[in-house]
Structure formats: structure tokens, C-alpha cells
Amino acid sequence: MVKRILVLVLTVVVVLGIGYGYFVLYNQKEIQIQLRKEAELSLKVVQKENAKLRGKLEDLNDRLEQTKIELDDKVAENQRLQNNIQELNTALSKIENELTLLTQERDVLLQKLDKQSQEIQQLQQKISYLEEERKRLLAEKKGLFAPADVSTREKEVKLEKIEVQSPAQAPQPQENVFTVLNAEIMAYNQEYKFIVLNVGEKDGIQAGKTYDVSVQGRRVARIKSDRVYESMSVFDLVEKGGDISEGMKIELTPLE
Numbered sequence: 001m002v003k004r005i006l007v008l009v010l011t012v013v014v015v016l017g018i019g020y021g022y023f024v025l026y027n028q029k030e031i032q033i034q035l036r037k038e039a040e041l042s043l044k045v046v047q048k049e050n051a052k053l054r055g056k057l058e059d060l061n062d063r064l065e066q067t068k069i070e071l072d073d074k075v076a077e078n079q080r081l082q083n084n085i086q087e088l089n090t091a092l093s094k095i096e097n098e099l100t101l102l103t104q105e106r107d108v109l110l111q112k113l114d115k116q117s118q119e120i121q122q123l124q125q126k127i128s129y130l131e132e133e134r135k136r137l138l139a140e141k142k143g144l145f146a147p148a149d150v151s152t153r154e155k156e157v158k159l160e161k162i163e164v165q166s167p168a169q170a171p172q173p174q175e176n177v178f179t180v181l182n183a184e185i186m187a188y189n190q191e192y193k194f195i196v197l198n199v200g201e202k203d204g205i206q207a208g209k210t211y212d213v214s215v216q217g218r219r220v221a222r223i224k225s226d227r228v229y230e231s232m233s234v235f236d237l238v239e240k241g242g243d244i245s246e247g248m249k250i251e252l253t254p255l256e
Contacts, residue, residue: 122247125187181205181252186232188246193237195223195244199252200231210238212253220244222255 181203187196199205207228213221220242223235 179253183250183252185244185246185248185250188244190244194226195235195237197233197235197250197252198231200229200233202230205233205252206254210255211235212255213244214251214253215242215248217251218242220250 181199183197183199183203185195186198189195197205205225205228207225210222210224212219213223220240221237221244222239222241224238225233226236227234
């Protein structure tokens with residue numbers, strides 16, 4: 001009887017043990033299934049997040065490549081701009097040099113123009129003088145005036161072409177006494193022996209005074225002032241010892 005009870009108890013225990021074991025195994029299996037589902041779900045979420053991150057990474061890589069391309073384009077454009085600026089600076093320097101040369105050429109041309117204008121004025125004066133001389137010769141030929149008045153008339157005609165100031169009414173004492181005065185012969189008449197110089201009262205020329213005329217230290221003539229104006233004078237040729245011509249640069253030395 002006891003054996004049966006023991007066997008029954010053992011059987012019950014074994015059955016309970018097996019049942020509990022199956023229960024535990026079932027629970028573990030359910031837990032494993034649940035864990036697997038959760039793991040699969042987590043894996044799917046991670047894979048989805050990974051796919052999103054991979055997409056973002058690819059997008060960032062694309063943007064990075066695009067940025068690199070744009071940066072290279074900007075660098076190339078900057079280099080082109082620098083080259084253009086350098087070319088413009090070079091062209092500007094050339095233009096400035098050309099402008100400087102043109103300015104210098106303009107100044108030279110203006111100087112030549114002024115010189116030519118002066119020469120033209122001198123030629124016009126000579127033409128006027130020759131025209132008056134021609135008229136005088138024609139008039140003399142026709143007997144319109146006596147030859148004795150020719151010298152005075154010649155001086156008046158010559159002075160009409162170059163006179164710029166009224167003649168001095170009376171000799172005035174000069175304060176600026178000079179030893180040597182540079183001058184230029186504005187007119188010279190060899191026939192009637194008078195010359196006109198571009199110096200006058202303001203330079204210290206006195207009416208009725210005698211002067212030696214020198215060229216580079218060599219005396220070529222002696223003259224005496226006849227009429228003195230402010231900036232020009234008429235001289236009678238007293239003595240000639242060398243060549244004299246219009247436009248000649250001379251030195252005047254007053255005699256005591």
C-alpha cells in the first residue's frame with residue numbers, strides 16, 4: 001500500500017515536474033519568441049534608421065561633392081578675375097605711359113607752335129615792311145616825295161609795324177644803370193643805317209646815348225639811341241665793324 005502511495009506520489013511528482021518543465025520550456029519559448037519578435041522589430045527599426053542615415057550620408061556626400069565643384073569654380077573664377085585685373089593694370093600702365101608721352105609731345109608741339117607763331121609774326125612784319133618799301137620805291141619813282149625825306153619816312157614805317165608803346169616825351173634819368181645789357185635786333189636797315197632793339201626805358205636805355213654792340217664778346221658796331229620807348233628803342237648806326245642781321249642776339253655796353 002505504501003509502495004503504491006509512494007509510486008503514486010512519485011508519479012504525481014514526476015508528472016508535476018514534467019508539467020512544470022513543459023511549462024517552463026513553454027514560457028521560455030514564448031519569451032524567446034517575444035524576444036525574437038522584439039529583436040526583429042528593433043532590427044527593422046535599426047535597419048530603417050540605418051537606411052535613413054545612409055540616405056542622409058549619401059545626400060551629404062552629394063552636397064559635399066557639389067560644394068567642392070562650386071569651390072573649384074569659384075577658385076577658377078577668382079584666378080580669372082585676378083588675371084583680368086593684372087591685365088587691366090598692365091593696360092592702365094601702358095595708357096598712362098602713352099598719356100605721358102602724348103603730353104610731352106603736346107608740350108613740344110605747343111612750343112614749336114609758339115615758335116612758329118613768333119616766326120610768322122616776324123615774317124608778317126617783314127612782309128609789311130617790304131610792302132611799304134615797295135610802295136615807297138614806287139612813290140619815289142613817281143616823284144611823290146623827295147629822297148631827302150626817305151630816311152625819316154623809312155623809320156616811321158618800320159616803327160608802325162613794331163611799335164607797342166608811346167615814345168618818351170623827353171629823356172628821363174634812369175635809375176637802373178647797367179654795364180652790359182642783352183638785347184635782340186628786331187629790325188635793321190642797312191641803307192638808312194638804323195636798327196631797332198627790343199630794349200627800352202625799363203631796361204635803362206637813355207635817349208642820345210652811345211653804345212657798343214658786341215656778339216659773343218666781339219664788338220661789331222657802335223650805335224646811338226635816337227628814340228626810346230618803354231620796351232624798344234631806335235638807334236642810329238654810328239660805326240659798323242662786323243655782320244649785323246635781324247634776330248641777332250647782341251650785348252650792349254654804354255659808353256661814358
